Amino acid sequence: MSAGRSVAFAGIARSFGAVQALRPTDLAVAAGEFLTLLGPSGSGKTTLLNIAAGYIAPSAGRVLIDGRDVTALPARQRNIGMVFQNYALFPHLTVAGNVAYGLKARGRPADEIARRIGDALALVQLDGLGERAISALSGGQQQRVALARALVIEPDVLLMDEPLGALDRQLRKHVQLEIRRLHREHGRTTIYVTHDQEEALVMSDRIGVMRDGRIAQLGTARELYENPIDSFVASFLGESNLLDGRLISVNHGRARLDVPGLGVVEGVAADGLEGMSDVAALVRPEDVAVEPARGGWPARIEEVVYLGDLTALKVRLANGQDIWCRRHARLGVPAGAVTIGWEAAAIRILPRSQPTKTEERTP
Ligand SMILES: Nc1ncnc2c1ncn2[C@@H]1O[C@H](COP(=O)(O)OP(=O)(O)O)[C@@H](O)[C@H]1O
Ligand SMILES: [Mg+2]
Numbered sequence: 454m455s456a457g458r459s460v461a462f463a464g465i466a467r468s469f470g471a472v473q474a475l476r477p478t479d480l481a482v483a484a485g486e487f488l489t490l491l492g493p494s495g496s497g498k499t500t501l502l503n504i505a506a507g508y509i510a511p512s513a514g515r516v517l518i519d520g521r522d523v524t525a526l527p528a529r530q531r532n533i534g535m536v537f538q539n540y541a542l543f544p545h546l547t548v549a550g551n552v553a554y555g556l557k558a559r560g561r562p563a564d565e566i567a568r569r570i571g572d573a574l575a576l577v578q579l580d581g582l583g584e585r586a587i588s589a590l591s592g593g594q595q596q597r598v599a600l601a602r603a604l605v606i607e608p609d610v611l612l613m614d615e616p617l618g619a620l621d622r623q624l625r626k627h628v629q630l631e632i633r634r635l636h637r638e639h640g641r642t643t644i645y646v647t648h649d650q651e652e653a654l655v656m657s658d659r660i661g662v663m664r665d666g667r668i669a670q671l672g673t674a675r676e677l678y679e680n681p682i683d684s685f686v687a688s689f690l691g692e693s694n695l696l697d698g699r700l701i702s703v704n705h706g707r708a709r710l711d712v713p714g715l716g717v718v719e720g721v722a723a724d725g726l727e728g729m730s731d732v733a734a735l736v737r738p739e740d741v742a743v744e745p746a747r748g749g750w751p752a753r754i755e756e757v758v759y760l761g762d763l764t765a766l767k768v769r770l771a772n773g774q775d776i777w778c779r780r781h782a783r784l785g786v787p788a789g790a791v792t793i794g795w796e797a798a799a800i801r802i803l804p805r806s807q808p809t810k811t812e813e814r815t816p
Contacts, residue, residue, distance in 0.1 A: 457484045457485040457486070457609060457610065457640055457641045457642030457643075458484050458518050458519040458610060458642055459481070459482060459483055459484045459518070459519055459520070459642065460481075460482040460505060460516070460517070460610055460642060460644065461479075461481045461482070461516070461517040461518075461520075462478055462479060462480040462481075462501070462504075462505070462514065462515075462516055462517075463479055463514055463515045463516075463517065464477050464478070464479060464513055464514035464515070465477070465478050465479075465480075465501070465504055465511045465513070465514035465515070465516065466478065466511060466512050466513040466514055467497075467500050467504060467509065467511050467512050468512050473666050474497050474500040474666055475497040475500045475501055475504070475511075475666045476497075476665075476666040476667050477513065477514065478501070478514075478666075478667065478668060480501075480661065480668060480671070482644060483642070484642055485640040485641070485642055486642055486643070486658050486659065487633075487636050487643045487645065487656060487657050487659075488644050488645070488657060488658065488659050488660070488661065489644075489645045489646070489647060489652075489653040489656060489657035489659070489660045489661070490502075490644065490645070490646045490647075490660075490661050490663050490668075491647055491648065491649075491653040491660050491661070491662050491663065491689065491690070492648065492662060492663030492664055492669075492689070493648060493664070493689075494648060496663040496664050496665060496666065497663055497665075497666040497667075498614070498646040498648075498663055499538070499614055499646065500666075501663075502535070502612045502614050502644060502646055504516060505533065505610070505644060506528055506531065506533050506535045506612055507523070507526060507528035507529075507530075507531050507533070508528055508535075510524075511524065518531065518533075518609060518610065519609075529558065529559075531609075531610075532606065532607075532608050532609045532610075533608050533609065533610045533611075533612060534555075534602075534603030534604055534606055534608030534610070534611045534612065535603055535611075535612045535613075535614070536596075536599045536600055536602075536603045536611075536612070536613040536614065536616045537614055537616075538614045538615045538616070538618060539619070540595050540596060540598070540599040540616075540619075541599070542587050542595060542598055542599060542602075543587070544587050544588060546587065547583065547584050547585060547586060547587070548574070548579065548582050548583050548584070548585045548587065548590070548598050549570050549574075549583035549584060551587065551598055551599075551602050552570045552573055552574065552598065552601045552602045552605050553566050553570055553605075554602060555602065555605060555606040556569060556605060556606065559606070569605050570583060570601075570605065571583075572605075573601040573602075573604050573605035574601055576601065576604060576635065577597040577598075577600050577601045577604070577631070577635075578597070578631070579594060579597055579601065582594070592619055592620055592621075592624070593620055593624040593627070593628060596616060596617065596619070596620060596628060597628070597631075599616065600616070600632070600635075604635075608641070609641075609642065610641070610642045610643070610644070611641050611642070611644075612643075612644050612645075612646075613632075613643065613644070613645045613646065614646045615646055615647055615648065616628075616632075616645075617629065617647075617649075617652065618647075625652075629652060629655055629656060630655075632645075632656065633655070633656050636656075645657070650689060650690050650691065653674070653690070654674045654690075657674065658673070659671060659672060659673055660672065660673070660674055660677055660690070662677060662685075662686050662689055662690065664685055664689075664806075669682065669683070669685060669686055669806075670682045670686045674690070677690045678690055678691050680723075680801070681723075681735065681801070681803060682723060682724070682803070682804070683723070683803050683804045683805070683806040684733040684735065684803050684804070684805045684806050685806035687733075687735045687801070687803055691737065692737065692738050692777060692779075693735055693736070693737060693738075694735070694736040694737070694738065694776045694777055695733040695734070695735060695736075695805075696710075696718055696733060696734040696736065696774065697712070697713075697731070697732075697733050697805060698710035698711050698712035698713065698715075698718065698732060698733070698734065699711050699730055699731070699732070700726065700729055700730055700731075700732045700802075701717065703722045703726050703727050706721060706722055707719060707720070707721065707722060707797070708720060708721070708722035708723075708726055708732070708802035709802075710732050710733075710734060710802060712734070712772070713772060714770075714771060714772025714773070714774075715750065715770060715771065715772045715774070718734045718800070719797045719800070719802075720734050720735075720797055720798075720799075720800030720801055720802045721797075721798065721800065721801050721802065722802050723801055723802060723803045723804065725804065726802060726803075726804065729804055731804075731805040731807075732802055732803060732804060732805055733802070733803050733804075733805045734800050734801070734802055734803075735800065735801040735802075735803055736776065736795060736799075736800055737799070738765065738777045738778045738779040739779050739780075740795045740796065740799040740800070741768075741776060741777075741778030741779075741793055741795055742778075742793065742794050742795060743766055743768060743778055743780065743787060743791050743792075743793050744787065744791060744792055744793075744794070745787045745788075745789065745790075745791060745792075746789070746790040746791060746792050747792055748792060748794070749792035749793055750770055750771070750792055750793050750794065751770075751771055751790065751791075751792055752768040752769060752770050752771075752776070752790075752791050752793045753768065753769050753790065753791070754766055754767070754768050754786065754787075754791060755767045755769050755775065757786050759782065760779075760782070761782065762781070762782060763779045763780065763781060764779070764780055764781075764782045764784075764786060765777060765778070765779050766778050766779075766780070766786065768791065768793055776793060778793065
């Protein structure tokens with residue numbers, strides 16, 4: 454199978470009437486990279502994929518594959534494989550008929566088609582199921598037919614739009630690892646869309662967090678988790694507690710804010726915080742220490758959730774705000790009144806992002 458090619462979007466934008474589905478966006482995906490677009494429903498993920506595939510024309514900007522401008526090229530001439538959100542299989546065709554579709558459309562000879570169908574079905578571990586009716590397959594098998602259909606044309610770039618959304622959790626994890634294995638083995642450039650943060654963390658080289666038609670932040674999972682640019686990215690990737698407040702000061706990379714009903718909270722200042730007013734302290738659950746009442750913020754344990762290796766505790770602060778924390782189960786749960794605390798070095802002070810009109814936050 455062919456190795457991957459790079460994909461670049463230069464000033465790509467798209468409107469539908471008054472809706473700006475995608476604001477002017479630059480994005481460079483390296484050859485062989487696995488890039489995930491993560492974002493809530495309506496943030497422009499599908500629009501960007503469809504522009505890459507050639508199913509939707511951009512209102513502005515250019516798409517480049519290996520440096521070549523393909524903006525005006527029809528979908529069929531781009532050698533891009535796409536797996537759609539709802540599989541979009543042909544129900545009246547067999548498994549083999551579905552997988553053959555792209556090869557027939559490209560006028561390949563029958564013996565080559567038969568051989569490549571066999572290879573593609575083996576790749577997704579559906580060997581020998583070519584003559585099955587689509588309706589006789591499970592959801593997971595149908596998903597793999599859709600994957601085989603995209604892979605059989607040996608695409609330069611593989612695009613996947615929430616391909617696992619319809620599967621139950623266990624199957625989703627299984628197919629996730631299978632997609633990861635295929636990527637490792639073939640190094641095919643892949644752009645993967647999901648609104649599931651765990652999926653993004655498991656699969657990606659880099660993640661672009663999308664919001665309101667923009668890529669809010671692009672980076673490795675670690676960069677996004679440890680250094681989110683604002684409270685939206687912080688809340689979209691990983692578990693987070695956000696304490697809203699007013700910025701008091703920024704000094705030598707440290708920031709202080711005043712949290713109503715609580716007082717001064719200190720942490721590491723995110724970039725560009727100077728001069729802002731509405732900020733938030735990001736407190737990750739694993740950084741919260743819960744102790745029997747001593748120094749720190751007085752709190753009350755509201756909920757205890759046993760997670761096997763970890764215990765999640767919901768504690769309520771004096772100002773009524775709830776904070777989730779996670780600790781090793783073997784530490785047990787303190788009885789009675791507690792205080793919570795954290796190291797200032799583990800806390801990020803971030804610009805607070807305002808909700809947008811078009812946003813439907815996905816839980
Ligand atoms: N064909 C279309 N006509 C009108 N509005 C559209 C169309 N496609 C997408 N949109 C709008 O563009 C925005 C982005 O949509 P989409 O790219 O599908 O987001 P996502 O895939 O992140 O859920 C949404 O507000 C959506 O309603
Ligand atoms: Mg979508």
